[in-house]
Amino acid sequence: MTTETAKNQTAGDDRSVPAPVDVPPVGEEINLDANENYFNRELSQLQFNYRVLKQALDTTHPLINRLIFCCIFSSNMDEFFEIRVAGLRQQMKYGRETVGADGMMPDQALAEISRVAHEYIREQYDIINNVLIPEMEQENIHFVRRREWTPEQAEWVRTYFEEEILPVVSPIGLDPSHPFPRLVNKSLNFIVELDGKDAFGRETGMAIVPAPRSLPRLVRLPDDVCNGGENLVFLSSMIHAHADELFPGMEVKGCYQFRLTRNADLELEDDLEDLASALRGELLSRRFGDGVRLEVADNCPEELVQFLLKEFGLTERDLYQVHGPVNLTRLMAVGGLVDRPDLTYSGFSPSIPKQIRSKESMFDAIRKRPILLLHPYENFSPVVDLLRQAAKDPQVLAIRQTLYRTGADSEIVEALADAARRGKEVTAVIELRARFSEAENLELASRLQEAGVIVVYGVVGYKTHAKMILIVRREEGRLRRYVHLGTGNYHAGNARLYTDYSFMTCDESIGDDVNKLFQQLTGMGKALKIKKLFHSPFTLHSRLLSLIEREASYGEKGRIIFKFNALTEIQLIKALYRASQAGVKIDLIIRGICCLRPEVPGLSENIRVRSIIGRFLEHTRVYYFGNNGRPDVYCSSADGMERNLLSRVETAFPLDDPELAARVREDLDTYLADNCQSWVLQPDGSYIQNQPGDDEERLASQLVLLERLTGKT
Known part of the structure; x- marks a missing residue:
């Protein structure tokens, strides 16, 4: 990275940073198979999630959309644990450990994932509690806590509990005839400490209260019990406040939220006779796969936490004690509950050519x-x-x-x-x-x-x-x-x-x-x-490799621009390394996972990688080859991943029309000129967010495209 480039960037505070890069002596051939030349797939995906989270601090986004970015981070993390973490745990469970190009074993990856994910989630709750909620308070949007309820609000909540919650909630006491229930993946639940005997003389000591999935996690208080503004109350607060009504005659000593994330990947055999029937059966099991993560309110007593960990077969590494609601994804409902269009993105009408x-x-x-x-x-x-x-x-x-x-x-x-x-x-x-x-x-x-x-x-x-x-x-x-x-x-x-x-x-x-x-x-x-299209699993991978090789033959006159959602396929990465070593200038616009290590002298010094994060989810896949002044431009359904290039049915289609090809190149150049929505991948694996220099205009690529194509800023 040049000094001038560094001057226009600011640290993204990405704490999941791999070890420093060892630069080989001049003249020494680089081993493209060496582990240090590749980033870990799972850790790279975590970094993408973190870049999404950082949007919650970007005040160029409207306030409610910043909250939604925080929720998207939660949703992304849910899927990460359901699929990626679950997959690593499955490898260990069945003794099928596989090692990627980065050389990290599944147990090592899980340990590092746990360390990084805990840091990110702590930061997420810090943003929610100390940034977003106070800013929403300033905008007269209130998350009303139990201790803040007025008598009128408390009475309204009591009525709501009795009419809407009590009829559908099913508390489950734990005793020999009532074993621990099978809880649905990602459902909100409460573990309750009890004292006393029930109607049958049982002393259970504990109970589980699953929050009904049919009920909203956020409820808007009526204006007539509030003093203005938008006032929201959590379902969890209402259940906490009236937990004693679920256990008449017993004392509720404590009520604590928790949430279990389960393995949600589906495993289907390749020799199925009826795919649809097999899939219907697997969908039922998804809700009750093995546990992979336990989220618990941070005020839950240690003995109850250990009880839950033991019940789900999890360890401290899988425990996330959080200061706030355990199901932050449901906060997305705020946008629909409050009437504040001034705090969300302004609408626009997509154009028609x-x-x-x-x-x-x-x-x-x-x-x-x-x-x-x-x-x-x-x-x-x-x-x-x-x-x-x-x-x-x-x-x-x-x-x-x-x-x-x-x-x-x-x-x-x-x-x-x-x-x-x-x-x-x-x-x-x-x-x-x-x-x-x-x-x-x-x-x-x-x-x-x-x-x-x-x-x-x-x-x-x-x-x-x-x-x-x-x-x-x-x-x-x-x-x-x-x-x-x-x-x-x-x-x-x-x-x-x-x-x-x-x-x-x-x-x-x-x-x-x-x-x-x-x-x-x-x-x-x-x-x-096939004449014009590239298609996997047959020709797409080999054609991409051959086109990269062709650019390498042009040396410093070569030019490659790829736009992907992810880049993990090792042969593709090696081909890009070789092209870089031949002098080809390569720009990679990769929204999410990137296992390629850029800007390493002798290996990838001609490769730049950037990620665009903004209002819209970047999803276009484009392959641009300079071809010595006769550009080839392809759009595709495929990312640079093993599954897309080798084990899926995908297509890449050429844009032979010069005007259309030039238009796509203009779009790519807009992304490459972005100096505020773009994050640049460093050789050590960290990402740094671009910032305009003192004498530069702010250029947000998505806003430029919005204005160019719709006339709306």
Whole structure:
């Protein structure tokens, strides 16, 4: 990192820093297999979560959105423990330890994860308690604690408890006939200390009270019992206040929140006869997998904490004692409970390109020239319109589409069902194993089948992650194929929050390629020859490696820009190291995990890595190769990960239109010029947030794109 660059950056206080880099002597060949050349995957993911948390301190975000960033951190950490930590524990449980390129054993990784995660979570609660809640108080938004309730508020809470909580709560005393209950993953629960005998003469000493999942974790107090402002009360506070009513005649000596995170990964065999039936069975077990983390209120007595740890088979390393609610994710509800638009992001209307606005028919517009949209700045509706028009158009004979995350009630699903009911040949390749969308996708499959859609579940062992629509239309006595390819999901809600490219074309070669890919997904046979697209698990990985090698052959004239969500695949990283050593200038825009160690002399001194964190979740995947002045630009559904490149069905599609390719390059340059939403990965593994210099204008890439494409700042 240059002195000038360092001057314009500020430390991100990232405490999970690997050991310093050992620089080999000049002339000594670097061993690309050496452990120190790679970062640990799990620790890198934790760092991404931390960058999200730091947004809660960024006052350029509105206050309520800063609170939501804090909640997103909690949600990310939940999934991290449910999947990544659970996976490491499973390796140890069954003696199947594997070591990544960084050389860290699972037990070492778990120990470091515990150390770092404890620091991050302590900081999160410090931000909540000492920054966000006081700032919300200043804005007249109050989280009203029990000790602060007025008599009128206390009476309202009593009524709410008796009418809304008491009828649905099920306290469970612990004794020989009432063993410890199986608690649902991530549910809010209370462990209660009791004294005295119940109606049957039992002295249990302890009870468990699961908070009903049907009840909101935050409730807005009515204005008539408050003195102005927005006043919110926690469900946990109401249960604490009236715990004695759950155990009549007994003394409640203490009531303490806790929450158990369980292994939520699904394990399915590759030789299943019925994937849907097997998945339904696995979904039931997800709620009750092995425990991986215990969160407990920090005022819980030590003997109760140890009791819970023993009950769940956990150790001190897995214990997180927190100063506040154990389920911070539920604080996302604040945005819907208070009417303060001045404290949230201002709305904007996604634009629609003139090429589409001036055409009634999407088919006419696509025939004129291919269309590229960047969501959420540009509207997702043209994609929906394309399907709607296809459903109603008598000239359309067939529609095929992959569905990964969509939502059973989406307009896209309605269009597919409508097309099937109108007698068109409609095929949907639904990926049932899209993580945490499995139940929704099972419902979606049933709904489409009822409408007459042919539903297939892709290829067992290879998740179908590619985003493709193929429409076959008869025009002037011949069949023409129209194609949509995307970097994101067919989910209108995500299209308002995630940045993704949508590409629509009737290019004959691309149409033929997509048709062959659908044949591979729905039928059987050898891999078919593809002309323009790269596709995994067959050609994408090898083509990326060969294109990197080509840039390396240009030496210092070479240029590579990749935009990923994550980079973990070791052969890809080694290829980038070799290109850097050849003099190629490489910029990697990687939102989340990065196992590549940048800016190491002799290894990666020509590689820069940055992460963009902001209002929208950066989700576009782009591969840019300078090609000695004749750039090749690809958009893709695939990240630089083993699973994407080697064990999923993915596509990468070229942007042959020079204007579209130039536009994507302009977008990439905007990200590379960002001096306030970008975090730069250092050789030691820490991240430093960019800051504008004294004589520089503030440039936030997402705001620039918002203004460029919608006119809204």
